[in-house]
Amino acid sequence: MMQENDSILVFEYFTASGEKDKCIISEAEALVFALLDDLADFNIDLIINESYEDAVKDYENVNPILIDIDVVDWLRDNASNFSKAIFIAAENDNNLYNITRILEENDVEIYNSSSDACLIASDKFETYEALSNIVPQPRTFRFKIDPKGYWKRAIENLHEKWQAEDPLTPLKLIIKPLVGVDCEDIVIIEKIEDLTLDLDKIFKPGSRVIVQEFVDGTDISISLISDGEKAIPLSLNEQFVSLKDDKGTYIGGKLPFESKYGDEAFEIATKAVEAIDGLKGFVGVDLIINADEKDIYSVYLLEINSRFTTPYIGLKQVASINIGKSIIGLIDGNMDINELDISLDGEVEFKKSGDNMLIRRI
Secondary structure, three states: OOOOOOOEEEEEHHHHHOOOOHHHHHHHHHHHHHHHHHOOOOOEEEEEEHHHHHHHOOOOOEEEEEEOOOHHHHHHHHHHHOOEEEEEOOOHHHHHHHHHHHHHHOOOEEOOOOHHHHHHHHOHHHHHHHOOOOOOOOOEEEEEOOOOOHHHHHHHHHHHHHHHHOOOOOOOEEEEEOOOOOOOOEEEEOOHHHHHOOHHHHOOOOOEEEEEEOOOEEEEEEEEEEOOOOEEEEEEEEEEEEEEOOEEEEEEEEEOOOOOOHHHHHHHHHHHHHHOOOOOEEEEEEEEEEOOOOOOOOEEEEEEEOOOOOHHHHHHHHEOOOHHHHHHHHHHOOOOHHHOOOOEOOOEEEEEEOOEEEEEEO
C-alpha cells in the first residue's frame, strides 16, 4: 500500500547527469533501480537524465523529472521545491558533500548522512583523526604534493622512522588520494626506492595524499544502516581488488563473506560509524583482515563511505529486510533499529566485467 506522506526526491548522480561511460553507468543504473524497487510503497519524484524516459515510464509510483544538465546545477535552482530526499552519489569532485549541503541549505530532510559527516568520511585523514584511539587503523600521515618534489624526501624520512621501529620486517607503504573512490590512484610502494618512479604523473602538484603503512591481508567491507545514533551491520563483504603494477582497482565483491574475524570486524565498523556524528542511512566501511597473526590487531579500519556502496546491489537480492524502506522508517522515527530482524538468504557476487556490472546468486 502506498504510504500517505509527501513524495520523496530520489536520484543517482551519474544517471541523472547523463554520464556516458558504460563502465560507470552500469553500476549506477544497478544502484538506482535497486533503490526504486525498495521504495515501491512511496510516492517518488525521480530526477533522471532524459535518455531514461522509456526505462522509468512503467513505475506507477514514480514521477520522472527528466533533465539534460548536471544534477548539482539543477538542484541549486530546484531543491527548495522538495521536502524529503534520498540519493546516491560518490565523493568524486566533492559531489556527495556538495549535493548534501545544497539539500540541507534548502531545508530538505535527507535520508543520507549529514554534510558534516560526509566531509569527515570523504577525507581519509580526517577520518583517521576522528577515529584515533577508537578503532585500530594503520599508521597514517598526510602530505601535499609540492612541485619541487620535497614530499618524496618527507616520505623517505617517514619510512626511515617507521622502519626503525621494526627493522626486521620490511616496511611497505601505500599512497592514496586524500579524497578518492574505489581504489582510485592507489599506489603501493614495495621498496622506498620506488618513490623515484613516475608518481608525479599520478599525483599532480598541489594535490593532497595520505601515506599509510601497508597491511597485507584480505580486503573486506561492512555494510551498515544507521538511524543517526545507533548502527547495525547488515553484511560482511569480500572485496575484489585487482593489483597490477602496484596499483589497486576495485572490481566488485561477494557477500556474505565468512571469516573467524567477522564479529571483530562488525564491532569495529559499528563503533566507527557511531563515533562520527551525522552518519546515517546506508554506510559502508572498508577494512582489512591482517595476514600477520602475530600482530596485536587482526582487523584494521581503512575508510568510511558515508553513502550507498556497491554491496547494496547484492544485499537487495538476499537481505531479509527492505533496506531502502527501513532507512526511511528509521530516520522518520517509525521503526526501532533494535527490532530489525536481519538475515541473508544465500550468497551473491557482483563484479565488473568490461562495461557491465554482473550480479549473480551463488
